[in-house]
Amino acid sequence: MTIKGWEYKLEYENEREEIHSAIEEVLNSGQLILGEKVKQFESDYAKYCEVGFGVGVDNGTNAIFLALKALGIGNGDEVITVANTAVPTISAIISCGAKPVFVDIEESSFLMDVAKVESAITSKTRCILPVHLFGQCVDMEQVNLIAKKHNLKVLEDCAQSHGATFNDQKAGSLSDIAATSFYPTKILGTYGDAGMVLTNNEDLYNKLLRLRFYGMEGGYNTIEHGYNCRLDEIHAAILLKKLNHxxxxxxxxxxxxxxxxxxxxxxxxxxxxxxxxxxxxxxxxxxxxxxxxxxxxxxxxxxxxxxxxxxxxxxxxxxxxxxxxxxxxxxxxxxxxxxxxxxxxxxxxxxxxxxxxxxxxxxxxxxxxx
Ligand SMILES: Cc1ncc(COP(=O)(O)O)c(C=O)c1O
The missing domain is CATH 3.90.1150.10 (Aspartate Aminotransferase, domain 1)
Incomplete structure (x- = not known):
């Protein structure tokens, strides 16, 4: 018998009918980009995470990148995070022009040692980025207290923590804004790349809708510099089916x-x-x-x-x-x-x-x- 750390074939066999019908429905709909499936998945996944708004994007790295951009973080800013994470957490910080500042972890949980955050704060710090690593949440009560005291933003990296909770509240609902990934290996994973930004803040939500789509609003009109980070209909349709499970x-x-x-x-x-x-x-x-x-x-x-x-x-x-x-x-x-x-x-x-x-x-x- 050969064993690998992760396999998807059996799960796919069990869900084959659902997945194929979801893909066919999209292909027959005539709407491949930013249609009803994306809207529905944004709404359903945000509801699952107990937050007001979700913006579907092309992957988890860009979800972090756009979340930082939406918070106005950029050149010269510092973001406090951990070094025992997937590289994308860090590459997203650097892509938006900011500098990652690392704090050590708690040995028992592998999670950010929140007691070390305050001493890492400088005049340039703008954001704390806790990573809910391996499926478990960072102590968000403490993170939010520190952030409030120093007037910092908090962005949760929830790529590894779908469905995890802290004090009975879902990962992704515990801060100003959160980013997640639906990369195939994730708890909720698609057969390709996808991600989402989650927030309760309507202004951030509207900004994120623009940032993922060339900065456009109200038709073919760019009102601020933006990017192409769209989630596509096929992945949204697959994820809608998988969300039921x-x-x-x-x-x-x-x-x-x-x-x-x-x-x-x-x-x-x-x-x-x-x-x-x-x-x-x-x-x-x-x-x-x-x-x-x-x-x-x-x-x-x-x-x-x-x-x-x-x-x-x-x-x-x-x-x-x-x-x-x-x-x-x-x-x-x-x-x-x-x-x-x-x-x-x-x-x-x-x-x-x-x-x-x-x-x-x-x-x-x-x-x-x-
Ligand atoms: C902690 C963490 N953050 C961010 C990401 C980035 O997600 P993606 O691979 O969808 O870009 C991942 C997944 O690879 C991750 O595990």
Whole structure:
């Protein structure tokens, strides 16, 4: 048996009819761009996230970029965030002309250490960008308190946290504005690229509608500089169908997570912790072990190919050397980055595959006395 960290074929087989009919409906409608499906998905997904407005865009990176633009963030501004995120969080900040300023993380949750945010604030800071990593929310109560005190904006990166909650409120509804991705691997993922910006603020909403469409308003008339970041009808139609299944996807992920916790409780892998007042939606099931590389090598020999999220924190990547961070600047980000790896996690993962993985881990731990 070959095991990968993520697979979609079984889920696709189960939903084949729905997906194909959604695509056909769009192709037969005569409206391929910015039509009814996009509008409906924006409205339905915003409702799911308990926010007033959603603006569908072409991917999660541009969702962050446009959200920052809508907030008026640009050249010379600083945005406080973390370095243990997907590169797009950072590339979006840089694309809008701002500078990312990194704070370290909490070791137990891998999330932004909110206690470190205030000391990173300078006269140039305009925004805090918490990343709800792996399916779990940052402590937004604290983030919002700090933001209020220093008159800063807050933008949530929700690409990995569909359906997660903090104090019973959904990720994406906990700040001024939020950005998400519907990249195929995501909890709600399409068969291609898509994203959305979410907000309760009507002015931001109207600005976002312009920014994603060449700055146009009221027909073929650009009233401010804009971009082409449209979500297309086919992906919106697929996502509308898949949105009907989101609760099921999340409960399956949570079930798989509980099984992993049971099956691996007798090993010394550090297992994920669901923090108080938060519901984890388990986009990823990330574990830690100091002998990570040995474990992954051994798993490969057994045809189990796992991913590391992320093999290098962004502040140490060659492309961002000019930001002048060095090894040792973010000790917990760097330490956990050398030890973590992700067990396979997707709703259609079978119990047989899960047992194959956990049996292999037990065998490796025993063989090498880890
Ligand atoms: C935390 C995070 N932010 C942003 C993104 C960007 O999303 P996309 O790949 O749709 O551009 C992703 C996904 O790759 C992500 O995981």
């Amino acid at each position: 989101i609760s099921d996807y999340i409960s399956k992920r949570r079930h798989i997570a509980e099984q992993y916790k049971d099956l691996l409780s007798d090993t010394n892998l550090v297992l994920p912790v669901e923090m108080p007042f938060r519901k984890h939606s388990y986009y990823l099931f990330v574990v830690r072990h100091p002998k990570r590389d040995l474990i992954l090598e051994e798993l490969k020999k057994r045809d189990i190919f796992l991913n590391i999220h992320y093999p290098s924190p962004v502040h140490l990547m060659d492309g961002y050397k000019y930001l002048n961070y060095k090894n040792g600047d973010l000790p917990l980000t760097e330490k956990t980055g050398k030890e973590l790896f992700s067990l396979p996690m997707y709703p259609s993962m079978t119990e047989e595959k899960q047992l194959y993985v956990t049996d292999a881990i037990h065998e490796i731990m025993k063989k090498f006395q880890l």
